[in-house]
Amino acid sequence: MDNDVFWNTVPAFAISGFSGSGKTTLIEQLVPQLVAKGLNVAVLKHDVHGVQVDYPGKDSDRLYQAGADVVLQGADECFVRRHGREPLSLQQSLQALVPYYDLVLVEGFKEAPLAKIWLLAEGEAGPPKDGQNVLAVLSRDAPRLPQALALLESWLPERWCRVPVYGCVLIGGKSTRMGRPKHLLEHQGRTWLEHTLDSVSQVVDKVVIGGRGEVPSHLSHYTRLADISDVPGPLAGMVAAMRWAPQSSWLMCACDMPQLSVDALRWLLQTREPGVWATVPDLLGDGHVEPLLAHYDPRARPLFEALLSRQCYSPSRLASQPKINTATPPAHLLGAWRNVNSEAELATFQNVIEKSP
Structure with missing residues (x-):
């Protein structure tokens, strides 16, 4: 900076x-x-x-x-x-x-x-x-x-709110339940990765792709960030992004949320306020949060580093910190957080989309 x-x-x-x-x-x-x-x-x-x-x-x-x-x-x-x-x-x-x-x-x-x-x-x-x-x-x-x-x-x-906002689309998962790379699945002629990148690009200053995995050649202009070594799960890509641009806030987005919407991203950004170091939504109000479509202030990075030092690799553990907002999104936006992990869930998603007006 x-x-x-x-x-x-x-x-x-x-x-x-x-x-x-x-x-x-x-x-x-x-x-x-x-x-x-x-x-x-x-x-x-x-x-x-x-x-x-x-x-x-x-x-x-x-x-x-x-x-x-x-x-x-x-x-x-x-x-x-x-x-x-x-x-x-x-x-x-x-x-x-x-x-x-x-x-x-x-x-x-x-x-x-x-x-x-x-x-x-x-x-x-x-x-x-x-x-x-x-x-x-x-x-x-x-x-x-x-x-x-x-x-x-x-x-x-x-x-x-002057702090720059970057977006990181995480594609590092093994997709073992799906059996094929989820970010390369297609809907309406576009890969889920492309849909996610396009959506995030509309609300942030810069977008990067985090993690290993094949990226189509027409998306090769996006900056790629390697996961930090010896850390399992999505936390490896999240911390890599925060170390790469520590003075920026971050929208972290998984690649397996095909109903991701720009309105949902804007809702996340509207939760920024002094004293809030992250917004990690509690979708059902039951204490279970979704850290992979969330906003993180630069001050969240030391909290993640503390998790790593304790060999705790679940980013949802951040929600127990007092500076973390776990608000529930408005009902009409909740579909943006619905992830698809298996062929059965994919079939359900496709069926819902076909029946929607």
Whole structure:
């Protein structure tokens, strides 16, 4: 992702102002309000006077003074203290935080190309002339908390939906029950693969084909992604796609859903909102989800990587995470999720299609 795209999509908002303007106070008030809305919030602060976060003589400080970077893990919190041998830039710091947070509040950094609120200090008439992207100027006597909260509530959803959406059509299955490659089955003169690619192409910025398998020559212009090695099942293709474009969100689509519709894909994309890291539909409302026609935010990738680290290869396990939306699609769209795995199911599908108006 180039710099322009990064700064145009990163969910980071600055609270800026000169010393004594009340930056920390406002952020301290904002955080519990945002967390109560289900958001994971981080705060990035720069201190020109240096950082003092430990106590001399404590074991952790002694280890740090000896030259080690120190990680402390408690029951419900974790603390990392590292030496500033190569200080991180603002962009590097944000890139490290964004995969785990819905919003990063940045204190200070008035020259950064971030949307920001400028807080006026006592006797100050306005922000500096070189201030960039100042969306609001709040005086000392302004109702700062409600005004800042209202601005963030309108700004963050729009920023969230700027993230590019890619589509991955998965063809890596062995099709053992069908006895032949499902993605090459035909309906109305087109393969299921072609139907799926055409449908997904209408709602995303780029489409790729994930997994092994024969692809007709007239579809050879699509990017092919190899499955990651030593991982069984569709998770191998899903994680390969997310590693290939980690800053994009992904529509993951199996190739065996011949009734896939553009309207169903649009419904999935309409579920994007801050705090939702994936929409994995529960089709019947019974707790069983369909992860192979679903939308995944970039923040879902670390969750998938955690599954891999535990040698858990079922993508449906992601639904147990608190940031996952398992909404049931509208009834008129449910057919898009109906997959066909065997000759008997294929015959049923063909019979239904023939009888439909």
